Amino acid sequence: MTTNERGQGTTEAPGRELIEQALAAGAPALDEDAGKQFFAAYGIPVPQGGTVTSADEAVRLAQEIGYPVVMKGSSTQVQHKTDAGLVLLRIGNDTEVREAYGTLESRAAAVGATLDGVLVEHMVRGKREFVVGLVRDLLFGPVVMFGLGGIFTEALKDVAFAVAPVSEDDAYELMDEIEAKTLLGAFRGEPPVDRAALAKIIMAVGQMADDHPAIREIDVNPLLIDGDQPVAVDALIAVGEPVEVSTRPPADISRLGDLVAPGDVAVVGASADTSKWGGMITANLILGGFPGPIYLVNPKGGEILGLPVYPSITDLPDVPDLVIIAVPAKLVNGVVEECGRKGVGAIVVVSAGFSEAGPEGRAMEDEMVAIAEKYDMALVGPNCMGVISAHQKVYGTGFMLVRPVPGGASMVSQSGNLGLQLLVSAERRRGGVGKFIGVGNEAMIDAVDFINYLHTDSDTNTIVAYMEGFDDGRRLLEVVRQTTLDKPVVVLRGGMSEYGKKAAASHTGALTSSTAVFEAAARQSGLIVVTDPDEFMDLTFALAYMPLPPGTRVAVATLGGGWGVLVSDEIARSGLTLAELSPDVTQSLNKILPPFWSHSNPVDMVATVTQGVPEAVVETLIASDAVDAVIVMGVVGSMSESRRAVDEIETLKAGGGSGGRGPTAGGSPAAGPAAGPEVEGAELALSGRELSFINQNAALMDRYCKPIVNISQRPMTQAIFSAGGRYSTFVLPSPLRGVRILGKMASYSAYLQKKGRDLRC
Numbered sequence: 008m009t010t011n012e013r014g015q016g017t018t019e020a021p022g023r024e025l026i027e028q029a030l031a032a033g034a035p036a037l038d039e040d041a042g043k044q045f046f047a048a049y050g051i052p053v054p055q056g057g058t059v060t061s062a063d064e065a066v067r068l069a070q071e072i073g074y075p076v077v078m079k080g081s082s083t084q085v086q087h088k089t090d091a092g093l094v095l096l097r098i099g100n101d102t103e104v105r106e107a108y109g110t111l112e113s114r115a116a117a118v119g120a121t122l123d124g125v126l127v128e129h130m131v132r133g134k135r136e137f138v139v140g141l142v143r144d145l146l147f148g149p150v151v152m153f154g155l156g157g158i159f160t161e162a163l164k165d166v167a168f169a170v171a172p173v174s175e176d177d178a179y180e181l182m183d184e185i186e187a188k189t190l191l192g193a194f195r196g197e198p199p200v201d202r203a204a205l206a207k208i209i210m211a212v213g214q215m216a217d218d219h220p221a222i223r224e225i226d227v228n229p230l231l232i233d234g235d236q237p238v239a240v241d242a243l244i245a246v247g248e249p250v251e252v253s254t255r256p257p258a259d260i261s262r263l264g265d266l267v268a269p270g271d272v273a274v275v276g277a278s279a280d281t282s283k284w285g286g287m288i289t290a291n292l293i294l295g296g297f298p299g300p301i302y303l304v305n306p307k308g309g310e311i312l313g314l315p316v317y318p319s320i321t322d323l324p325d326v327p328d329l330v331i332i333a334v335p336a337k338l339v340n341g342v343v344e345e346c347g348r349k350g351v352g353a354i355v356v357v358s359a360g361f362s363e364a365g366p367e368g369r370a371m372e373d374e375m376v377a378i379a380e381k382y383d384m385a386l387v388g389p390n391c392m393g394v395i396s397a398h399q400k401v402y403g404t405g406f407m408l409v410r411p412v413p414g415g416a417s418m419v420s421q422s423g424n425l426g427l428q429l430l431v432s433a434e435r436r437r438g439g440v441g442k443f444i445g446v447g448n449e450a451m452i453d454a455v456d457f458i459n460y461l462h463t464d465s466d467t468n469t470i471v472a473y474m475e476g477f478d479d480g481r482r483l484l485e486v487v488r489q490t491t492l493d494k495p496v497v498v499l500r501g502g503m504s505e506y507g508k509k510a511a512a513s514h515t516g517a518l519t520s521s522t523a524v525f526e527a528a529a530r531q532s533g534l535i536v537v538t539d540p541d542e543f544m545d546l547t548f549a550l551a552y553m554p555l556p557p558g559t560r561v562a563v564a565t566l567g568g569g570w571g572v573l574v575s576d577e578i579a580r581s582g583l584t585l586a587e588l589s590p591d592v593t594q595s596l597n598k599i600l601p602p603f604w605s606h607s608n609p610v611d612m613v614a615t616v617t618q619g620v621p622e623a624v625v626e627t628l629i630a631s632d633a634v635d636a637v638i639v640m641g642v643v644g645s646m647s648e649s650r651r652a653v654d655e656i657e658t659l660k661a662g663g664g665s666g667g668r669g670p671t672a673g674g675s676p677a678a679g680p681a682a683g684p685e686v687e688g689a690e691l692a693l694s695g696r697e698l699s700f701i702n703q704n705a706a707l708m709d710r711y712c713k714p715i716v717n718i719s720q721r722p723m724t725q726a727i728f729s730a731g732g733r734y735s736t737f738v739l740p741s742p743l744r745g746v747r748i749l750g751k752m753a754s755y756s757a758y759l760q761k762k763g764r765d766l767r768c
Contacts (some may be wrong), residue, residue: 020218021048029246030221038081039088040126042242046227047467049211052204052238056128062108066101068127075099075130077240084120091118131238133231134197135190138166139239141212141225143250146480146560152182153209155190156229163187164596168527170484171213176761177531178206184530205237220249255478258340258456262385265352267396267442267464270299271326272403273351275320275342276333276358277303279311284357284405285333288393295410296403303329320345328352331393331403336360336368339389340375341486342343347382354379356388357405363390364447376450392423395430398441398466407431414439415468416551417583419457421446421475422501429473429544436726438548443464455483462490469551470494471543475501484528486746489531492764495550495755498527498536504619513673523624531757536753542747545739548727552735553714555756555766558635560586561749563609566616566641566720571609574638574742581750585609586634595627616645618696622703629711635753637715638745639704643697643738644720701738705730712768714752716745 010347029037037045043053055072058081069076072148080093088094092114095107102224107359108125115122125590136157147170154166167184168580169177171546182191182202191200212225233351266732272292276285285305292301293312302323303316310316317323320330320342330351332342339358346354372389379386385620387394397413406427411434423445433440442461454472461467470490477483503698529536537543561583565571578585585608588596593606599620605611612624621642693701704715709732717738739745756766 013697014588017342019361021045022215023219026219026221026244026246030312034083035245035247036086037242037244037246038083038123039079039242040124042080043239044052045215045244046242048420049212049215051208051227052236053242053590054128054131054238054240054488056126058124058126062105065108065125065127065449066104069104071130072127075679077126077128077130078103078107078111079126079128080115080122081124081126082115082120082122085115086493091115091120098289101635128240131231133233133235133238133240135194135200135232136229137190137232137237138228139209139212140227141171141222143216143223143252144170144480145250146253146477147211147484147524147528148252148481148520150527151209151213152525153183154185155187158230160700161436163208166523168523169209169213169523170481170528170531171216173210175206175210178209180530181209182206197232200232201235202236202238204235204760208237208239221246223247225252228710231320236683252481253478255453255455255482257459257482258434258452260385260452260460262352262383263452263457263460265328266355266387266394266444267401268384268399269353269401270324271302271327271329272297272299272401273302273304273320273323273327273330274333274403275304275330277305277311277316283333287355287405287407288331288333288403291402291404291408291410294408296400297402298400300327301527320349320351323349326350327419329355329394329403331355331357331358333405336364336371336389340371343375343378343384343386347378347384351382351384353385353387355394356386356447357393357445358388359390361389363650372448372450375387379451386451387444388447389450390423392420392426392445394445395443399438404430404443404445409434410439411443412419412437413466414441414551415466416440416547417442417444417461417464417467417470418547419444419461419470419472420456421449421454422473423447425473425540429540432540432544433547435724436469436544436548437724438544438727439551453477454661455479455486458490458496459486462486462494468494469547471497471499471547472577473499473501473543480524480528484532487529487534488532491755491758492762496534497543497546497550498529498534499540500536514721524710533755533762535755537751541744542751543588546751548737549714549716549752551754552727552737553716553752554708554712554734554768555759556636556714556753557712557756557760557766559583559753559757560633560635562586562588562631562634562636563638563640564612564621564624564628564642565609565639566612566614566645568605568609568611570640570718570742571605571611574640574746575609577743577746581746583746583753584658586628586631587634589631590626592631592633595626599623599627615666616642625704625715626707629707629713629715632714636713636749638718638742638749639715640742642700643717644723701728701736702730704736705732708734708736712766714749716749718742718745 025041025045046053059068076098078095079088083089098107138154138156138160140152142150149171151169151173152166152169164185169181193199224245227239228239228241231240275290277289278286280286281290303311303314305316306318308316308318326349330346336358361368388502395402402410409430411430427447444457461470490496561578563574575599588608604613627635708715719738724738726738727735
């Protein structure tokens with residue numbers, strides 16, 4: 008027996024009167040009866056009942072609503088009634104009601120509390136218990152939780168979160184996120200839960216936060232399932248002064264064109280000494296072939312690498328679009344002022360010693376921002392690695408030489424050092440990076456602003472970022488939500504600190520964490536999150552150079568069976584499935600492979616590398632309507648092994664020692680083509696057959712618009728092989744890494760399809 012009519016509010020927002028009464032009384036939370044009236048005002052089913060102040064009243068109410076009933080002692084001095092023994096179940100007659108009332112009075116006194124009343128309710132007989140809750144996060148604002156309820160909530164922590172407001176899609180996703188989701192279906196004689204009714208409750212809890220800023224936390228625990236209907240049998244609504252959420256207004260990004268596509272560049276602090284930041288920035292710009300004028304500024308004057316050195320920005324013969332500043336911190340603001348007076352469009356301050364160094368540095372940083380704003384300049388940094396815009400040949404980074412080739416991926420990094428290491432990895436693997444922005448202290452423009460800018464950048468098809476923190480979670484959510492509909496966004500997540508001390512009035516507050524809320528926002532916005540730098544770079548290249556899989560079905564072609572087993576296990580762990588080979592595909596493979604091939608997926612090609620065989624196998628698989636992606640293991644790197652063996656034998660005949668990795672007759676490591684996989688240029692040893700196979704893979708991806716991931720038989724430096732078409736072949740050293748990136752790509756693909764977007768094919 009439930010009701011939705013328990014005290015409907017009459018004010019503009021449902022239940023507002025109940026919230027105001029609690030605040031006026033100075034209560035930290037609504038009592039349970041008021042809480043259930045509040046729930047009912049939002050259409051959430053609650054048990055029929057009410058609060059009484061005497062045993063006689065309890066008997067009359069129990070008779071009215073019908074036995075069995077539940078009786079709960081209500082006291083502002085007790086936060087959790089169950090812990091204090093103030094909840095009594097299965098009370099079946101008048102005598103038991105009177106006894107229960109006395110028991111509750113005694114138990115309240117035992118914990119030093121006084122009963123304000125006793126709640127008498129019809130007892131709901133549901134066997135399945137869930138929890139719905141709400142808490143206010145200091146970065147993302149209101150966050151809704153759904154999960155396994157009752158005594159298992161904190162014990163098993165089987166819960167999922169969504170940033171409010173919660174859409175109907177978000178609500179259904181929350182149900183599917185928990186491990187115990189099978190309980191929502193038909194279970195041990197119980198009917199399937201009415202998911203539509205449950206979704207309405209989840210959405211209503213999110214709406215409550217928007218309607219009532221004074222609500223701090225909500226716990227509906229347990230939410231019992233009576234037949235197929237969810238019923239809120241407990242209610243905790245904590246109230247207080249509205250929680251102030253951290254915000255940061257978006258920056259003006261209208262002048263970022265001067266940053267990424269400048270007509271001319273100036274380096275302040277230029278030097279001929281490449282051990283200095285100004286020296287390496289100068290070297291990178293000149294060696295990178297920047298096509299426009301490069302102005303070098305240093306009070307000492309002179310000449311560096313054939314370019315004149317000017318004593319100050321004021322002395323330059325023209326107004327540079329971009330100025331990169333690498334001078335001691337105490338001199339920076341004077342240079343920024345000069346840039347403003349000169350009419351410079353954008354400045355990058357690589358110098359350190361600002362907010363990261365303490366209060367004095369913070370004051371200088373604030374002054375720097377004020378100067379930049381006064382003159383309408385875009386400011387990047389300070390304390391950053393610099394900027395790269397490879398398509399425009401702007402290589403404006405310090406510390407070391409790094410000049411990745413132009414590509415569709417653009418990178419934003421809150422860590423200069425880590426960002427540079429990722430760029431070096433891209434350069435070594437021949438993967439293109441279109442733009443790199445080291446944001447440093449983010450004094451004016453932060454990582455979220457740059458993601459927003461790159462959303463509309465025509466040279467960028469994939470946005471990747473290393474992020475350790477941010478000031479405005481909701482702005483991040485909204486920017487990424489808009490961006491991922493057009494371009495994938497990948498975040499390598501650093502050590503996100505807790506967003507602030509969480510309240511612990513509810514299970515929701517106790518279980519909410521920075522990680523859980525960030526992951527919820529990522530799921531809702533289509534953001535791809537990784538924690539491993541290798542996986543981050545793998546995804547960067549996979550998304551930039553390959554099509555998205557239209558589904559989760561993967562075919563595996565391998566030269567041997569062992570890796571097929573491990574890959575099959577990883578496919579299951581990554582949310583993918585092994586594609587079922589259709590009879591037509593099996594019949595086609597029978598014509599290509601020896602009779603003793605595996606006749607199943609993974610397709611064990613039994614080491615068959617005969618001309619045309621691997622090529623035909625891959626095309627047969629990728630062309631199948633039952634296959635969404637293909638992993639090819641061992642073809643690249645194996646065809647050249649016979650030539651490698653011949654080379655080593657010839658070296659041995661010529662007196663070059665063993666020719667292998669072992670010592671020569673003189674005890675020194677052998678030189679030559681077999682010196683090991685670490686030899687630079689190992690990829691150049693690929694045979695013509697392998698290069699042809701690689702080019703065919705790129706053509707097949709273009710034709711069928713499905714990804715093909717290749718795993719090399721032996722380690723290689725190069726990862727990206729372009730055949731000049733729309734897609735390039737991606738070669739990885741590990742099959743498990745290949746599976747993991749396909750899993751992330753398939754999840755993003757599903758997100759796009761759910762949002763009604765095509766897969767860019």
